[in-house]
Structure formats: C-alpha cells, structure tokens
Amino acid sequence: ATQCEPTCGLVGIGVTTELERRRGDLSKLPSEHPLKPLIELCLKDDYKNRPDVKIVHNLIKTLFHLIQQLDETELLISDMVAVQISPHEVSKKQNYNESN
8 A cells, every 4th residue: 555645647737727727729729710719618617617419419409500501601602603693593492493
C-alpha cells in the first residue's frame, strides 16, 4: 500500500476548464462551422449551463433544415444561371417536377 490516492492519468480534469482542454480539438473546426457554438455550449464545466438533449436535438434539426433550404436555393440559382431563364420560369419548372 502506497498510501497515495489512485489516479487515472487524465491530465487537467478538474483543474483546467473543459473548453480549454478541448481547445486543440476545437481548433480543427473552421471558425464559421455551424455547430461550433453548440459544441462549445456542450463543453461548459457546470452541467446546469449545458443545453439538454431536447434543445440540442431541436437546434441540430433546425440547422439541418436551414442547410437543406440553402442547398435547394443554390440549385435553383444555378438552374437559372445555366439556362438563363427568369425566377418565375424556374418556379414553374419546379412545381411541374414536383407534381409528376
């Protein structure tokens, strides 16, 4: 018996904030990454300051739908540019495709 408290070899836990400990991992994400603010919220040391799973789920679901809408908008714009037609014509084409 060494009379020493057992350790698990994890560095910085309880001493350094989790956000600071994960700074290296976070630096791999682009600063404009859409999930970065949510990830940082989830790394708060005090669990009371972290979002619960329902909030995380709703935020990710909302972000996913926004990205889908953005992708669809970009496709419509590229269609308009490619065929050089008016937005009204592209809209009519899209409605026709959806009905068939």
